[in-house]
Every structure is written in C-alpha cells, then in structure tokens.
Amino acid sequence: MTVRVMLVSPATSAALRGARFDGDVPLDEAGARGARAAAGALPGAGRRVSGPSARCRETAEALGLRAEPELRLADWDMGRWRGRTLEEVSVSEPESVSAWLTDPSAAPHGGESLLALCARVGGWLESLSADGRVLAVTEPAVARAAIVHALALPAEAFWRLDIAPLTLTELSGRAGRWNLRCGRPLAADAG
Incomplete structure (x- = not known):
C-alpha cells in the first residue's frame, strides 16, 4: 500500500522571526496574510491533520483546511527553554546548548531529545498504512524529523535540513520505503 504524506510548514510568527523556542505563539499578521494567499495552492487529500500549536492550527484555518488535531505532530518539546531565544540560552547555558546540538540523545532543557522527537x-508516519493522501500542517522540526525517519538518515542530519514557512514537503511510499520531494513553495501556480 502506498500513502502520500504532504507536510505543510506553517506561516511565520513573531517567535520564528526572533529565533525563539516557540512556546505556542500564534501567527503574526504577515503570516496569516501569506497563508490566506496560498489557500488555493494546496493539493487534495483524503485526510487533513494539524499539529496542535496555535501556529499550525491558525495556518490550517487560513489555508481553508478543516484539519483534525494530531498530538503526535506536536512541536519539539523544549522544556524550560520554551519562550527563550537561542541567543539567550547560548549565553546562559553554553555547555547545554553544545550538548543539545551534538548529542541526539541529550535533552538538557528537560524536554524531548532529538531521538525522542x-x-x-x-511512529506517526509508520502508522499511516492505508492507501491515500494525508495533508498535515506541521512545525518545521516535525517535518525535519519525518524526513530523518523516512530516509533512515542519522539523527545528526536533522540539523542540515531547512524547512521554510509555507512550503510543502512530500513523502510517498510506505513503512520502510519512502521517497522525498521537498521545499515546494505554496503559490497560486504550485497546485
């Protein structure tokens, strides 16, 4: 059985612009405007889901999607770093940031390790065993983790993947064998 998983990264927010560990910040006006403009560019899907963050939910709404919440698509749990900027944490906890960036099993923030993410x-990706198309609005870290898992990449490859706002990353295949198409911008002619 083959499934096509289409991961849409949410629009921008103030937290994203400030390189802040999100903390569930809603879209800013520019992000909402961009998502509304991209509404007609989404591919069809039999199932539509969204990560539980405000940014994902609001992007789905602005895109005109009726998306069911999927808790397994929650953003990376940054524990006590939530709401802080990377610069702030780097100054106050340089050894912790170094461990977090170099050891996929480390969770110095008290949240989730990269391996756990x-x-x-x-696990969510592998649970999609039926034929069909799934469209999911997910945080960039979730899309990057899906790519790492699907392509059986080493966890360290996560840090080399960039997912821009309002882009489409597509995985097609089935458990154990996935193909990747990444970074397609959501624009009126991208259909």
Missing part, C-alpha cells in the same frame, strides 16, 4: 514523528 524523531521516534515520535516516525
């Missing part, structure tokens, strides 16, 4: 998202 990849396992959670991979």
Whole structure:
C-alpha cells in the first residue's frame, strides 16, 4: 500500500522571526496574510491533520483546511527553554546548548531529545498504512524529523535540513520505503 504524506510548514510568527523556542505563539499578521494567499495552492487529500500549536492550527484555518488535531505532530518539546531565544540560552547555558546540538540523545532543557522527537514523528508516519493522501500542517522540526525517519538518515542530519514557512514537503511510499520531494513553495501556480 502506498500513502502520500504532504507536510505543510506553517506561516511565520513573531517567535520564528526572533529565533525563539516557540512556546505556542500564534501567527503574526504577515503570516496569516501569506497563508490566506496560498489557500488555493494546496493539493487534495483524503485526510487533513494539524499539529496542535496555535501556529499550525491558525495556518490550517487560513489555508481553508478543516484539519483534525494530531498530538503526535506536536512541536519539539523544549522544556524550560520554551519562550527563550537561542541567543539567550547560548549565553546562559553554553555547555547545554553544545550538548543539545551534538548529542541526539541529550535533552538538557528537560524536554524531548532529538531521538525522542524523531521516534515520535516516525511512529506517526509508520502508522499511516492505508492507501491515500494525508495533508498535515506541521512545525518545521516535525517535518525535519519525518524526513530523518523516512530516509533512515542519522539523527545528526536533522540539523542540515531547512524547512521554510509555507512550503510543502512530500513523502510517498510506505513503512520502510519512502521517497522525498521537498521545499515546494505554496503559490497560486504550485497546485
């Protein structure tokens, strides 16, 4: 059985612009405007889901999607770093940031390790066993974890993947064998 999983990264927010560990911040006006403009560019899907963050839910709404919440697509749990900028944490906890960036099993913030994130998202991906198309509005970290899992990449590859706002990352295949198409911008002619 083959499934096509289409991951849409949400529009921008003030937290994203400030390189802040999100903390569930809603879209800013520019992000909402961009999502509304991209509404007609989404591919069809039999199932539509959204990560539970305000940014994902609001992007789905602005795109005109009726998306069911999917808790396994929650953003990376940054524990006590939530709401802080990377710069702030780097100054106050340089050793912790270094461990977080170099050891996929580290969770110095008290939240989720990179390995745990990849396992959670991979579990969701592998649960999609039926034929069909799934459109999911997910945080960039979730899309990056899905790519790492689907392509059986080393966890460290996560740090080399960039997911821009309002882009489409597509995985097609089935458990154990996935193909990737990444970074397609959502624009009126992208259909």
